[in-house]
Amino acid sequence: MKTVTKSKIWLSSPHMGGTEQNYINSAFEQNWIAPLGPNVDGFESDISEFLGEESKVAVLSSGTAAIHLGLKLLTVESGDEVICQSFTFSASANPIAYLGARPVFVDSERDTWNICPIQLEKAILDRIANGVKPKAIIAVHLYGMPYKVKEIQAISEKYDIPVLEDSAEALGSTVNGVKCGTFGDVGVLSFNGNKIITTSGGGALISKNQKIKEKAIFLATQARDNAIHYQHSEIGHNYRMSNILAGIGRGQMEVLQDRVDARRNNYAIYKKELSPFKELEFSEDIPGYYSNHWLTAVLVSSYEIREKIRLALLKENVESRPLWKPMHMQPVFRNSMCYTNGVSEDLFNRGLCLPSGSNLSKEDLFRVIELIKKEIV
Helix, strand or coil, X not given: CCCCCCCCECCCCCCCCCCHHHHHHHHHHXXXXXXXXXXXXXXXXXXXXXXXXXXXXXXXXXXXXXXXXXXXXXXXXXXXXXXXXCCCCHHHCHHHHHCCCEEEEECEXXXXXCECHHHHHXXXXXXXXXXXXXXXXXXXXXXXXXXXXXXXXXXXXHHCCCEEEECCCCCCCEXXXXXXXXXXXXXXXXXXXXXXCCCCCCEEEEECCHHHHHHHHHHHECCECCCCCCCECCCCCEXXXXXXXXXXHHHHHCCHHHHHHHHHHHHHHHXXXXXXXXXXXXXXXXXXXXXXXXXXXXXXXXXXXXXXXXXXXXXXXXXXXXXXXXXXXXXXXXXXXXXXXCHHHHHHHHEEEECCCCCCCXXXXXXHHHHHHHHHC
């Protein structure tokens, strides 16, 4: 008897809008097959217009590259300490090590699952008491949920420590109507294949300072001096986005709000259908906070039930994923300093990301919901 394989339901797959090919064709017709060109300029302009005209945008090869350059622009050097949200993907923390600096990990709070203001201030005071003032703070809008912007900004100003705002997962999210990516001294976006919009690979650095944008582009293009020959006075990087990928981004920007609306609708349906079950818990709405709900994440009553659900979904060809394993629990950072309260470890043990793509059909969404219900009823 032939086994029928059920169609794959992905966690978060790319979703093209239909006009991307026009921009790509234009690049080929004009022979702009390079890390510069009309699409690069246009993509930067499109993002700036979406975020607000004060935003100066440099599109780059990845969000990780943007964090790396962002830290350099905040003058982080070898031997410095950088505070980083522990509950995040490794790309938030790895660039600290690229620079020879030391990460100091800070745990989360329960409301947004992001960096805890109490633990953050505790870490700053302790590091200063030990004779080392942190050079920067990396705060992350995890799964599209904004971190506590007001509280983190207040601490940043109080101790004069700049914030690198990792908005890789939060394009389209807002706090009191202000777009995420525009709160920090430097902001970062990602256009990886699983993000709310994608260029297959890519990212952006955001600042309100035109000189910072220009410096970012300079560093991203191998830091070539203004000379008739190839001359370099400082170390640069090959981090600029290609004109081809920027063309994909231009088409994606045309459907960005549709993609945000679709993912928020997925979250609303999951919450309506599953929140009545005591085994499952969704985050509470926070006044003034608007999440793009890039990924719908749910907390399960125990690790055992979470794994039961995850494995049942996997058996039915449905992709799901545990929440991020905190950086302070990662083997590669086992010797790093950390200021913890147990929140992120609990979220990791009990949390599960559910299929959330903007191209997720209603039929597949309810297929996932019914599979989960079977495991908890």
